[in-house]
Amino acid sequence: MSYFREIEPGIHLMADRPLATEADGNAWVAEYDALLSANRPVAVIANVRNRPAPPAGKPMVLWTKARRAELARLVRLSVYVAEDPTEYAALEQALPARMKSSPYPMAVAADEAQAIAKARASLH
Secondary structure: OOOEEEEOEEEEEEEEOOOOOHHHHHHHHHHHHHHOOOOOOOOEEHHHOOOHHHHHHHHHHHHHHHHHHHHHHEEEEEEEEOOHHHHHHHHHHHHHHHOOOOOEEEEOOHHEEEHHHHHHHHOO
């Protein structure tokens, strides 16, 4: 997998690589489908610096809408790492509104270690 790396059983870290094109978005979707095909609970960690560009985001949004029930059943938590304190605060403030439209719980972490701890807790 090039967009996801399992760092512990059930905890997947999104790779630090660009999601710029529609092809990137489609590749991400295919890999996420593979994660879900295992039919076991997962937690996903993503760094906010790896936000998808609009062309990549389109297939990702459509896929998320189509897989809403499956995502709600299997994704225990999606953790967004925001290392910049200002970005962290803004994301933390925006999270409640974002979660209203999300099929799974979300959290924000200041670093990868904190994100892993939150992901672990969501799986137990």
